[in-house]
Amino acid sequence: DAGITQSPRYKITETGRQVTLMCHQTWSHSYMFWYRQDLGHGLRLIYYSAAADITDKGEVPDGYVVSRSKTENFPLTLESATRSQTSVYFCASRKGQGAGTQYFGPGTRLLVL
Amino acid sequence: AQKVTQAQTEISVVEKEDVTLDCVYETRDTTYYLFWYKQPPSGELVFLIRRNSFDEQNEISGRYSWNFQKSTSSFNFTITASQVVDSAVYFCALSGDNAGNMLTFGGGTRLMVKP
Numbered sequence: 001d002a003g004i005t006q007s008p009r010y011k012i013t014e015t016g017r018q019v020t021l022m023c024h025q026t027w028s029h030s031y032m033f034w035y036r037q038d039l040g041h042g043l044r045l046i047y048y049s050a051a052a053d054i055t056d057k058g059e060v061p062d063g064y065v066v067s068r069s070k071t072e073n074f075p076l077t078l079e080s081a082t083r084s085q086t087s088v089y090f091c092a093s094r095k096g097q098g099a100g101t102q103y104f105g106p107g108t109r110l111l112v113l
Numbered sequence: 114a115q116k117v118t119q120a121q122t123e124i125s126v127v128e129k130e131d132v133t134l135d136c137v138y139e140t141r142d143t144t145y146y147l148f149w150y151k152q153p154p155s156g157e158l159v160f161l162i163r164r165n166s167f168d169e170q171n172e173i174s175g176r177y178s179w180n181f182q183k184s185t186s187s188f189n190f191t192i193t194a195s196q197v198v199d200s201a202v203y204f205c206a207l208s209g210d211n212a213g214n215m216l217t218f219g220g221g222t223r224l225m226v227k228p
Binding site: 031033040041042043044045048050056058088090092094097100101102103104106107 | 148150156157158160163204213214215216218219220221
């Protein structure tokens with residue numbers, strides 16, 4: 001019972017490089033989410049997806065790209081990483097529409113030098 | 114717009130003390146859900162509880178209890194007889210009637226339980 005996994009767990013990159021963070025869930029949940037967690041800001045939603053091939057912006061989408069070709073995967077790409085994108089990134093999933101519970105992955109710590 | 118406020122950024126107690134974490138929310142939705150998550154030092158986010166806006170019954174689960182009061186827009190969380198393992202950051206969150214039913218998180222309260 002893997003649940004929701006994220007890879008890599010830790011990543012160091014340089015300014016300007018492209019980085020992709022992976023998220024995989026085994027529950028066949030229709031909704032998936034990406035959040036970033038920063039000191040002083042709590043968790044903020046970057047993007048979410050209601051189903052394969054359906055994505056929408058959250059509160060802080062600038063500088064990020066998402067795709068969802070398969071229900072179980074929801075990768076997040078930083079096209080040209082900036083220092084301000086240093087953060088902890090959490091992926092989450094939810095079974096369906098409505099305010100069901102979101103379950104979170106273990107997080108990815110990203111450092112942009 | 115939705116908003117969740119956790120005014121206590123950090124609380125320190127001694128083991129076996131009771132502690133209450135405050136959560137105040139704002140929403141224009143008549144139907145909404147409130148959540149508490151725990152983030153221990155290991156970093157993962159652990160779901161604790163979910164309540165809907167039509168159910169104001171308080172809930173108790175072991176040493177944990179939750180007090181939901183619509184009149185004051187509050188959803189407070191109490192830990193009875195705290196233990197060192199309760200040390201964590203606790204987040205209150207709100208999901209309303211928005212597209213995607215997205216979660217809005219409070220800033221979190223760091224609880225430190227000292228032996």
